[in-house]
Amino acid sequence: MRHSMRASLALHLALFRRQRAQIARVVDGQTASFRTYEARFRRRTSGYRSVTTLPAVYQQVQAADVVYVGDYHTLPLAQETYLALVERAQASGRRVIMALECVEGRHQATVDAWRAGRITERSLLAKLGHGSGVWSNTRTLLSFARKQKLEVVGIDRRAQGERSLELRDAYAAERIARAARAPDRPLVMVLVGQYHVAPCHLPAQVERALGTETRKGLVVYQNAEGVWWRLAREGRVGAAEAVELADGTLCLMNASPVVCQQSFLDYLEAEAGDAPLLDRGAAERFREMSALIGRLAGVPVGRSLDTVDVATAADGDVLARIQRRGRFTQAELTQLRRHILSRESSYIPRARVAYLASLSLNHAAEEAAHFVRHCAVGDAMDAPRGASEAFYARCLEEALGFFGSKLVNPRRTCLGVAEWAKRFGESRGVERQIAAFVLAHKATEAEAPEEAVKLLPLRKDRLFHGVSHALGYLLGDRLYQAFDSGQVAKAEVQALFRDPFVDPRAAYFAWAERLGI
Template identity: 30%
Template sequence: MITTVSQRLQPVPRPNHNRFDSRVRSMKKLREELIRIHKRNYRQNLKLVRENLGYNPGVEKYEREYLRHLKTYEEISNKSELIKKVLSADLVFHGDYHTLKQSQHSVIRVLRAIKGKREIIMCLEMFHAVDQKTVDRFMAGELQEKEFLEKIEYAKKWPFHWENWRPIIEFCRQNRIVVLGINTESNDVKGIEKLRERDRFSARIIARNLIQNPGKLIYVVDGDYHVAPGHLPENVHALLQALDVTAKALIIFQNAENLYWKLCSQGLEEADVLKISDSMFCVMNTMPANKIQSYLNWLEYSQDAYFPVHEDWEGTYSEDRGVMVHEMVHTLADILDLALPGDALEKLAIYYPGDLGFMEMVHDTPEFRGQLRLIRSKIKREEGFLLEYEKSGEPAYLIYLANSNINMAAEESCHFLNAVLRGIATQPITPFDRFYRSVITECLGFFGSKFINEKRKSQTENSLRIFVGKANRGELKDIDPETVQVARLILQHFYLQRRTAAAEEFILKFFDHYNSRSAVSRMFSTQLGYMLGNKLYYAVKRGEFSIKRIQELFTDSFAEPMRAFGSYLDVCERVKKVKHVARM
């Protein structure tokens, strides 16, 4: 665009302070509403947990001892500072919330960040010390996974999803990191004494291996309550002190509710890493309500829970998840001031992997026959999805949730809200338009899910550059080549966006992917949408993108040629300067 001298010399318009004040008030109101909703959901979930577990004075005392150290924090930190602390430590205690997948993810992220910089010995609560020889055989590749889990009676001794822990174990196997079990049975004691006995038992293994392996980093992953200073760390310290051995210890907590609400009161809830003291940090990677929800989901799903499931909870798992989706839809509609038709949710069916009649219903629905291959692919990849169709001449909707992941439920709830408001598409569109309509759909889905779980993260352009660089150097083992291909496509797309807004250039560059229904093309549009949705959320929350424009995106059918592409570029331009929280 050529700018003339007269255009450059136009007088600067006077700032509209009323408009600015209105935006600030709107942003404050939205933020307050979000916090109110999150607190309500947290209290509801916590009440359910308390009702199910009942009163256990010993455990509650142990919990109070843990909470004593999480009343406040010293300063907001970051991943870089945390990793430096890990690398300079002799001993790390990493707290874990066993039912929360994100909790185990944070462990693997730290391990990846320190890979090759320290020799590590992993001490894991998930394995019992009595099974150490079997653990060693598995880590040496002498046992297959199924046989290993059977031999150590994994489901009986550690009734939490193996899939959440597998990445940690695989990382250790690939990098020849020794894994030690530190758990034990304590059948002769109960209550708080059982917890203390486990701490004492684990401490002996940890202290012995620290003494026998000078210079190596002893990395302990144990329950959050166990890693409180007065619990397991104190037991280890006492043993080392008795032998006149000093060790620099670091404690990493996760998702302390008290600290999260304190951050909210200070307007700092986007913080991902907190420094509690020089030797204690807290990683914040999910919302308090979602943390507790993960436990409720596990409790209802697991047949081997530590505590018995009450009879009046039995058989309600699918029903409760359906109610959760309905609540999410209403929550999102209220936050974004979207007019949801009163009968909309009556037209929604929700299915899960255990619903045996799901595929039969899909086969019997004419509108789905052309999508069977895509549906099977999504189910195989354990993805959630929304399907739209007509039933008795009326629009109908179907949500499939592959698991109890809160992000998946929130995203599909938002997709449903979007689908109802824009209406079912009836006119054929070009592959080019379909691709960018999909990008915007995924953008809105991710955007909406952030209101339910603000800690959800997407990739960034920088993280993709690092990922592709590692792939090019051959540093990533067993990486899916499709994932690398998608990362490269996204980087190429961003590069082209900076050069031109001409649709012809994009068609020339990405023609094959616009016309393809492959997994790569689908991931390409999905990840473009996710990354935009992440930035869009922070733009709206900070008052830099209007709710009115969001409402337009939710209700637009994007039936006109080039409209979806134009809207995508428009949103990208509006949010390009938005800074988002780094991935931790």
């Protein structure tokens, strides 16, 4: 048991580091001052003094004058937790003010007009200029404020350059202090990015802005990484709802750092029409989509839905769960571990496990289609094959997965040949190799299928999976277009879902010719 816990923790930590590097590659603006700012936060949240309870946290919130709640902007649970604290603050009987970083101070009059019902939500959105993903979180906060008749204070301002964090904190501090020094001593609930709430950052600026007036501040972090990993090493994750740090600050524990990272990566990678799933509802949505795809494919999935296990990256024991549900060699487990670290979703037929690496509607729908396919053909889906047969079988399975996801989200897109040509010119390493194989195969498969077969990457590595994935998506996308326009009949799709692919190479080329790609 202890060995299993250590293995799960190691996998979780490896995934965290992999995703942190991925985020660092896509996020610009990490100046020297930002790195210093981040380092001060990490030093203060590297461990904890004692475990505490939620009722104890609520007591401290009600006794404070200014509560700084750390936010992870792309994680809806972070905003939900903040609103739960606001509700507890209201129970104190004091006037409560919501001070929000997601609203710039220059838009204060617009927000006030919306809260008063003088302008529409569409007008508010146009003024605030939020993207759809972040807007949904902002909308939740503002809707709560209007329903509860709470004052909202926008505390952010635009700033760039080395001093941007300092300038933003100073601006926010002035607006928070102005609200806090009101004669009736309101309880100001601040929601701002996690790094800002470190006592030496925004709280210190607010103290300076208050001058001779004193107000009691309280810092409430959410899921600080240093604290979470220490609890994980001690085997206390899940048992500790909240902890107190050495400087008297508090930290709520409701999501792992991996889940927080994934919410950000999902936001960056969201495709047209895609939508994030709430982790708590991922399994239910997976089952709904499986039933929908199963009906169209003519595959009864009702009884099988009771036996499928839906796992997400939030589940620290995912590899152990897969191992328990299927017989795997050590080499296969190593491959599964590598796959989990690659942040790719998958359906593992032998274990009847759908692993959702991303809480994305598209990814969940794709794995639901793979599950339906397994219900249709059983062990044939995972049958041992020669190298080229395995390649084309995977192309076809990927095509059915993408097709199924398009049934759920018709707006989903995939890279076309032109985009692969562009990627070939712009990328390096394995990504460039994948693009080269995809382009070469597409160029020869119509005129000379036998020559195309000679171009396959046959070793089951990143190249094999990347090329079969890309070719499968292209086929699945075209299959959906042909089905949607009536060129492919429903009966043909149902037959394809039930095809055991005895000769996957012939089936791939037949469908490629049939669909004209």
